[in-house]
Amino acid sequence: MEIKKELNGSALQIALTGRLDAVSAPELDKVVQNDLAGITELTFDFKELVYVASAGLRVLLLAQKRMKKQGTMKLTHVNPDVKDVLEMTGFIDFLTIED
Structure with missing residues (x-):
């Protein structure tokens, strides 16, 4: 997996491939x-993410818990296969997903 980070003030975008x-x-x-630290807006760009397993879901859960205390978190460009996993696990109920 490749991780690309883009920081813009207190907003951090993390693109996963x-x-x-x-x-x-x-x-x-x-x-x-x-x-x-100091981030108030976290965005995960899943445009190039093709698969997520339970270990990945755990990291997303930890990120969501942390950002709930200090700002917002959202997922963008989630492909149908990854979205299916989020739906089956119930993560879709508490994560913010934008197209």
Whole structure:
């Protein structure tokens, strides 16, 4: 998986490419743990993300919990396969998803 970060003031966009699974989730977890200080608007761009596994969902949950305390978080460009996983797991009920 590839992670691209774009910081604009207190807004951070993280674009993910590839698969968010048990192998790549720790890398994203480091970003969530280390790069969210002072961030009030977090956007995950899933345009190039083709798969998400439970380890990836865990990182998204941690990011959502943290951003709930300090700002907002949203997912954009979520493909149908990833959206299906979010629906089946109930994550779609508490994550903000925009097209």
